[in-house]
Amino acid sequence: MAAGGMSLLSDDPLSYADAFKVYQKQLFYCTENYNEFITPAIGNIRNNQEPLRILSVGAGTGNYDCVIIDSLLETFTEIHETVIEPNDSHTAKFQDRVKSEMKGKPVQFDWRHEKVEEFLENHDLIKERFHYIHCIHSLYYCHDPVDIITKLHELLLEDGVLMIIHQSEKDDVRKIYTEVGKYLKNTENPCGDDMLKYLKSHGYLCTPKYFSYDIDISQCFDKKSKEGNLLLDFFTDVADFRNTAPRDLQESVMNMVKWSKLGDDRCHYFRDVVVRLLVRK
Numbered sequence: 001m002a003a004g005g006m007s008l009l010s011d012d013p014l015s016y017a018d019a020f021k022v023y024q025k026q027l028f029y030c031t032e033n034y035n036e037f038i039t040p041a042i043g044n045i046r047n048n049q050e051p052l053r054i055l056s057v058g059a060g061t062g063n064y065d066c067v068i069i070d071s072l073l074e075t076f077t078e079i080h081e082t083v084i085e086p087n088d089s090h091t092a093k094f095q096d097r098v099k100s101e102m103k104g105k106p107v108q109f110d111w112r113h114e115k116v117e118e119f120l121e122n123h124d125l126i127k128e129r130f131h132y133i134h135c136i137h138s139l140y141y142c143h144d145p146v147d148i149i150t151k152l153h154e155l156l157l158e159d160g161v162l163m164i165i166h167q168s169e170k171d172d173v174r175k176i177y178t179e180v181g182k183y184l185k186n187t188e189n190p191c192g193d194d195m196l197k198y199l200k201s202h203g204y205l206c207t208p209k210y211f212s213y214d215i216d217i218s219q220c221f222d223k224k225s226k227e228g229n230l231l232l233d234f235f236t237d238v239a240d241f242r243n244t245a246p247r248d249l250q251e252s253v254m255n256m257v258k259w260s261k262l263g264d265d266r267c268h269y270f271r272d273v274v275v276r277l278l279v280r281k
């Protein structure tokens with residue numbers, strides 16, 4: 001139980017997977033060009049160190065992973081990817097995707113059902129390092145994301161790249177998350193801009209790039225819409241937000257929903273503003 005009768009959606013893998021699916025659906029409508037922000041900047045990685053070793057942190061259902069792998073296979077002849085994903089139902093979907101989309105391709109997977117914190121605690125640095133590590137929208141759920149970034153950087157081989165994609169402070173969903181975080185007294189979750197400041201001030205070689213897109217949230221107005229309610233759960237990270245959140249918190253979140261951008265099509269949109277951080281070794 002998080003606080004005030006609420007429980008965290010991210011503590012319930014099945015409900016989280018349902019809510020994430022609805023969010024993903026909305027995301028795909030608006031990010032036809034999402035390849036652009038994940039297309040890896042792999043310029044410095046040497047070709048002669050194959051197989052290329054990738055570490056994917058919080059891979060989810062693997063939709064980004066498959067795009068990244070396909071793009072890397074244009075340069076590298078063999079890939080080995082270690083997948084860290086604590087949610088079994090996400091991993092099952094990723095494995096289905098591998099069966100259909102990666103069939104016959106020179107890619108091997110090592111599936112780890114654990115959190116990145118557990119992986120880092122048990123990983124032998126001497127035995128295995130990586131050319132390319134990515135954390136795409138997965139560090140929100142970690143207790144100390146900056147500590148994780150520092151440790152992941154240590155896992156990079158020379159010339160390796162760590163890619164982090166995270167909400168910036170201007171992201172509308174982030175604003176909701178912060179509002180709910182205050183309520184849950186969980187205010188320590190850094191945004192992508194905080195991560196950038198940390199990395200720069202500690203001498204890391206880091207290149208940021210910002211991306212933004214609008215996501216249709218109109219369904220959130222309809223109390224009877226299952227998808228709308230799941231979207232609200234995903235935005236707030238509260239399970240069954242509409243029925244379990246205190247009235248004042250519901251009001252402030254719904255005010256943010258009401259004041260979202262109204263499109264010419266009469267749909268309401270949240271502005272997602274994300275930063276991609278490329279950290280080089």
Ligand SMILES: C[S@@+](CC[C@H](N)C(=O)[O-])C[C@H]1O[C@@H](n2cnc3c(N)ncnc32)[C@H](O)[C@@H]1O
Pocket residue numbers: 020057058059060061062063064084085086087090114115116117135136137138141142
């Ligand atoms: C918002 S989803 C993003 C999934 C995928 N990277 C994408 O962008 O489509 C966040 C993912 O991080 C995973 N996750 C949550 N806590 C984690 C942790 N402590 N370590 C690693 N992954 C975690 C969740 O299970 C979920 O699959």
